[in-house]
Amino acid sequence: MNYVNCGNFKTSYAKDAAIYKTVFSKISIYSFLILMLLVPFYANSYILYILNMIFISSIAAVGLNILTGFTGLISLGHGAFIGVGAFATGYLALNYGMNFYFVIPLAALITAIIGIIFGLPSLRLKDLYLSIATLAAQFILEFIFIRAESFTGGVNGMPVAYPTIFGIEINNDFRFYFFAYSFAIVMITIGKNILRTKIGRAFISVRDNYIAAEAMGVDIFKYKLLSFGISSFYAGVAGSLWAYYVQFITPEHFTITVSIQYLSMIIIGGLGSVLGSIFGTIFMVILPEMLRHLVDLLSGVAPFLKQIFPAIREAFYGIVIILFLLFEPEGLARRWNLIKAYWKLWPFSY
Amino acid sequence: MEFLTQIIIAGIVIGSIYSLVALGFTLIYKSTGIVNFAQGELLLVGAYVCLHLTVSYQIPFIFSFLITLIFMFFFGFLIERVFLRRMIGEPIISIIMLTIGLSSLLKSIVQIIWGTDTRTFPKIFSHEPVKIGFLNISMVYIFALISIAIFLGIFSYFFKTTKTGVAMRAVASDQQAALSMGIDVRRIFALSWAIAAIVSTVGGVLLGNINGINTSLSQFGLKVFPVVILGGLDSIIGAIVGGIIIGVLENIVGGYIDPLVGGGAKEVFPFVAMIIILLIKPYGLFGTVKVEKV
Numbered sequence: 001m002n003y004v005n006c007g008n009f010k011t012s013y014a015k016d017a018a019i020y021k022t023v024f025s026k027i028s029i030y031s032f033l034i035l036m037l038l039v040p041f042y043a044n045s046y047i048l049y050i051l052n053m054i055f056i057s058s059i060a061a062v063g064l065n066i067l068t069g070f071t072g073l074i075s076l077g078h079g080a081f082i083g084v085g086a087f088a089t090g091y092l093a094l095n096y097g098m099n100f101y102f103v104i105p106l107a108a109l110i111t112a113i114i115g116i117i118f119g120l121p122s123l124r125l126k127d128l129y130l131s132i133a134t135l136a137a138q139f140i141l142e143f144i145f146i147r148a149e150s151f152t153g154g155v156n157g158m159p160v161a162y163p164t165i166f167g168i169e170i171n172n173d174f175r176f177y178f179f180a181y182s183f184a185i186v187m188i189t190i191g192k193n194i195l196r197t198k199i200g201r202a203f204i205s206v207r208d209n210y211i212a213a214e215a216m217g218v219d220i221f222k223y224k225l226l227s228f229g230i231s232s233f234y235a236g237v238a239g240s241l242w243a244y245y246v247q248f249i250t251p252e253h254f255t256i257t258v259s260i261q262y263l264s265m266i267i268i269g270g271l272g273s274v275l276g277s278i279f280g281t282i283f284m285v286i287l288p289e290m291l292r293h294l295v296d297l298l299s300g301v302a303p304f305l306k307q308i309f310p311a312i313r314e315a316f317y318g319i320v321i322i323l324f325l326l327f328e329p330e331g332l333a334r335r336w337n338l339i340k341a342y343w344k345l346w347p348f349s350y
Numbered sequence: 351m352e353f354l355t356q357i358i359i360a361g362i363v364i365g366s367i368y369s370l371v372a373l374g375f376t377l378i379y380k381s382t383g384i385v386n387f388a389q390g391e392l393l394l395v396g397a398y399v400c401l402h403l404t405v406s407y408q409i410p411f412i413f414s415f416l417i418t419l420i421f422m423f424f425f426g427f428l429i430e431r432v433f434l435r436r437m438i439g440e441p442i443i444s445i446i447m448l449t450i451g452l453s454s455l456l457k458s459i460v461q462i463i464w465g466t467d468t469r470t471f472p473k474i475f476s477h478e479p480v481k482i483g484f485l486n487i488s489m490v491y492i493f494a495l496i497s498i499a500i501f502l503g504i505f506s507y508f509f510k511t512t513k514t515g516v517a518m519r520a521v522a523s524d525q526q527a528a529l530s531m532g533i534d535v536r537r538i539f540a541l542s543w544a545i546a547a548i549v550s551t552v553g554g555v556l557l558g559n560i561n562g563i564n565t566s567l568s569q570f571g572l573k574v575f576p577v578v579i580l581g582g583l584d585s586i587i588g589a590i591v592g593g594i595i596i597g598v599l600e601n602i603v604g605g606y607i608d609p610l611v612g613g614g615a616k617e618v619f620p621f622v623a624m625i626i627i628l629l630i631k632p633y634g635l636f637g638t639v640k641v642e643k644v
Contacts, residue, residue, distance in 0.1 A: 068443065072443075120629070121628050121629055124629070124632050128385045128442060129579075129583075129628065129632060131385070131446055132385075132575050132628075133624075133628050135572065135575060135621070136576075136621035136622070136624050139617070139621045140618055140621055140625070142618075143614055146614060147611055147612065147614060257454075260450055263447060264447070264451070308461065308462050311459075311461035312458065312462065313458075314458035315454070315455055315459060315462065317454050318452065319455055320451075321447060321448070321451030322433060322448060322451040322452065325437070325440075325444050325447060325448050325451065326433070326436055326437075326448075329440065329444060
């Protein structure tokens with residue numbers, strides 16, 4: 001759904017596929033991105049923590065949306081793929097002492113390869129069968145995280161050192177903000193652009209009608225695997241950043257709950273929309289924090305709330321997923337477009 | 351040898367509980383085309399309700415069990431009516447996600463009400479082993495097997511002879527045709543959720559009697575996937591056979607491989623098996639092979 005002004009005709013395919021539809025949108029996006037650079041100078045470390053989590057998660061969410069929203073392949077194993085990225089980072093940094101600019105691409109590549117391996121069943125499987133296969137991937141990888149102690153440290157987890165760049169150690173929220181922010185911008189820009197190329201169009205054709213796609217010469221299997229690869233690459237980058245941020249990783253950070261959380265992000269944001277994945281991430285990162293504040297506030301009246309906080313959070317995840325599916329199945333991205341369209345003609349709408 | 355036989359018997363018992371839960375799953379899938387990720391949570395809710403009735407209200411087990419079954423019947427009905435009926439005609443990913451959302455909601459409600467500690471049923475079946483030949487079998491296993499056999503018997507009678515059962519089979523085989531023959535398809539949808547809730551509850555109560563219950567019991571619902579994939583997603587016989595096979599294999603792996611790797615292999619084995627089955631025989635042993643037409 002796109003609302004454009006009267007008289008704004010597109011005379012070429014390139015113009016139709018342009019990221020910035022108008023000069024105004026270009027200016028506003030750039031100024032927003034620059035303004036975001038000023039935020040850490042005014043925000044406290046709690047706000048910065050939330051923003052950092054949003055940057056990291058939005059990378060993984062965009063990755064999952066490429067797989068699920070654009071290619072139509074449901075993955076219930078995204079949490080485990082993020083874990084692969086995190087543990088690969090820990091292993092490479094700890095044992096080889098590599099710096100992050102080798103570690104992150106390598107960890108992401110390892111994740112991409114593992115993602116492709118678990119994507120292999122997609123040759124024969126569709127929809128629900130595939131979602132079940134990725135569920136298996138989740139459990140198998142979790143088992144490996146716990147049992148492959150020489151690589152992952154098992155249940156004891158493994159520490160990760162701070163990354164350094166030009167001799168500066170990225171050891172606080174303030175510095176990490178710029179680190180994560182630049183990664184988020186680069187990855188999301190790449191993601192947005194992949195979807196405008198031949199590859200992206202092939203993904204969408206596989207999603208919309210794979211038989212027609214095949215008849216038109218799209219190699220379905222290749223693009224399905226590519227989609228798994230790209231998606232897991234994103235998960236790997238996110239996992240890697242996450243490992244650098246939290247400094248200590250254990251297998252219980254990458255359970256099926258995480259996978260479900262990422263799926264709910266892209267559903268809340270809007271399947272098949274890069275902007276939507278970012279909205280969804282913001283929503284899902286802020287929601288538990290708001291809940292926590294609410295519970296803290298109410299704990300004077302009802303102290304038992306604090307003990308059952310994890311359960312309350314889970315319940316809200318469930319409720320939010322259900323409500324969005326029932327009442328706003330196209331997610332926040334559609335809401336955003338509606339709001340934009342409303343303000344376009346304000347105050348003199350016809 | 352005796353160790354192996356013990357393992358196999360335990361496997362058959364656990365496997366037959368898998369079969370029951372898988373039966374509920376298959377029923378929903380067959381008649382409504384919905385993959386239910388909340389099957390394990392139905393089991394959880396049923397087990398806790400029964401426990402609560404038995405322990406807190408001191409109702410004799412048989413009656414609390416029956417009350418639970420009636421409650422779960424309406425619970426399943428309600429879930430279909432409130433959540434899933436609105437989703438008819440939506441893309442499959444939305445429906446899958448809805449059941450996932452439902453599962454996390456139900457699970458956390460159970461956690462909020464009953465907490466996360468493991469609770470045990472009061473001794474209803476004695477755990478004393480009985481000697482049959484050279485084997486020692488726990489009484490609770492025998493009771494579990496008997497009750498599962500009874501339930502499977504009731505269900506096969508229900509599907510073969512009663513009017514509603516035949517109508518359910520008709521909807522499963524061809525929705526359009528069933529609709530034009532005057533079968534109320536929406537009622538059948540609701541009914542299949544209700545029955546699925548009931549069979550899961552039976553599974554949950556039996557499991558609770560064997561091992562005690564806590565919220566991790568809902569993992570059982572995910573273990574159903576290897577079972578139904580092995581048996582074929584839309585086959586009731588497949589669910590029964592698959593359940594027993596997976597249960598036995600899982601216990602054998604647990605008995606022989608777990609000591610080598612230090613635990614956990616038992617839990618992950620069904621999923622490894624599932625990936626392999628999906629790769630070589632995606633429609634399972636008894637499933638209908640889907641022919642794709644343009």
